[in-house]
Amino acid sequence: MKSKFFAVLAVAGVLSACSSDSGFDWTSLTTADANASVKTRLRACLLSEANTKFQNGTLFAKGLTATADELTNTCIKKLALQSAGITSESQSMASTIIQNLQNYGTAQ
DSSP, rough: OHHHHHHHHHHHHHHHOOOOGGTOHHHHHHHHOOSSSSHHHHHHHHHHHHHHHHHHHHHSSOHHHHHHHHHHHHHHHHHHHHHOOHHHHHHHHHHHHHHHHHHHHHOO
């Protein structure tokens, strides 16, 4: 639990110091190659999710533990889906299928 606390605290500090106005390039920290270690991909995901929440103004909306749990769960799910071969393209395809079925159902 302490590691989550320090991880979120570190991310919040980095995000505060390097806001989008500073011209800092986040892509080097928020992206990871498919061949990167799980730890590297997890760190990239956590930073990306935290940065998104920070930019939306929702990073500090919940308590630290709740935010850390949310970020961790989101990234673990994303990494698991990627490992299973399910990408955003797959999700888009599923959405299209569902929408087509919905349109077919309403046309009947």
